[in-house]
Amino acid sequence: MTLPRWSLAGHTGSPEEPGEDPLAVCIDIDGLFADLPPRPREHVTLLGCEPAGALAEALDTRAWLGTMWLGTMWSGDAGEPGGWAGEQLLDTTVLGHRPSAGSPGRVDVDLEGLVSVYDRTDGVDRPDGLTGLALQGPDGGPWGTCADVTGVFRERAAPPIPRVTLIGCRLEPVFQQLFNPGEPRRIVAGVGAIAADGAVVRMIDSWVTGTVVASVPSAYGDGLVDVTVDSDSREPSPTGLRDIVDIWRAGRPTERNLWAGYDRALRDEWAGVALANHAGSTSAEPFDLDGRFVTDVEGFYCALGEAVNGPGGYFGWNLDALEDCLRGGWGARPPFRLRWHDSAVAREHLVAGYDRHRHGPAVTLGYLLGMFAEHGVDVDLR
Structure with a gap:
């Protein structure tokens, strides 16, 4: 008999007080691990910009700037950060600049870099009432102001792995209830690996979250089912993590390095x-x-x-x-x-x-x- 390798714990539906209930044990999980291509660099344009500091010096040299902060300005106090925490641009390089069509006497500045997000699928909300941006370097030094920016604010992206399949699962009653008529079919489950002695090897950031769309008898038999979940937007864990967890399945490592x-x-x-x-x-x-x-x-x-x-x-x-x-x-x-x-x-x-x-x-x-x-x-x- 094939033994279960993965444990799921969390909650189903949208409870007011989410719990960490045991939900299922599974023989495998298809779609939990995947190696994504490197995150593509993004193009950002500062519109109606009055550059200062290192940004002004980099306009003609197309220099690398590193980290740049964008924050709101207090009304009537240009150049000072406002109440919005702002966004961070990482590994930023100036691509070029040109006279601004919308702000005479100012310039539009094209940048390449990465908008700082925890997960590449994360959205970046545009703050209400945005009337201008204060620009700062990594040490907080002023880099000027701009009227607006493109390439930063965006909606949450679709999940890189749209579906996860829980294979050969034995479901706990709280999970089985998802298939009752009228029940919301949401699952939020942290994933742990089942070790050789039956203990659970926990993982920090491996999750199955989304909407349960199907359940069919599993080829592994013995009352087991395969469950398909339409995933929420989030990156999968790298495939190498599975190799790491397999080391821990045999028990806590006894060898260094x-x-x-x-x-x-x-x-x-x-x-x-x-x-x-x-x-x-x-x-x-x-x-x-x-x-x-x-x-x-x-x-x-x-x-x-x-x-x-x-x-x-x-x-x-x-x-x-x-x-x-x-x-x-x-x-x-x-x-x-x-x-x-x-x-x-x-x-x-x-x-x-x-x-x-x-x-x-x-x-x-x-x-x-x-x-x-x-x-x-x-x-x-x-």
């Missing part, structure tokens, strides 16, 4: 699985960080997690999370000693610049050492 062969994106996924299944410290001070594979900041987080909390351990997966861990409660509370072996690898790779993967200033070895020192962590670079 199983993450080392993954690229940056999947190292981040590894740290997310480690966070979701954090079980406390299995190491003792002083902590030994194996630095051989710290070729990026994601590798640093994976290596640090295992230094403090053993194979598969977690101790932060971004700067805010690391700050939180250094305040205690995640397996070690400063002051403590960290022996960083093969630190020359990080010294070579964690250097200043722009991190095009995370779309922001690169996290440097010096910055990390400063964080550790601020929290009373004694780092011995070896």
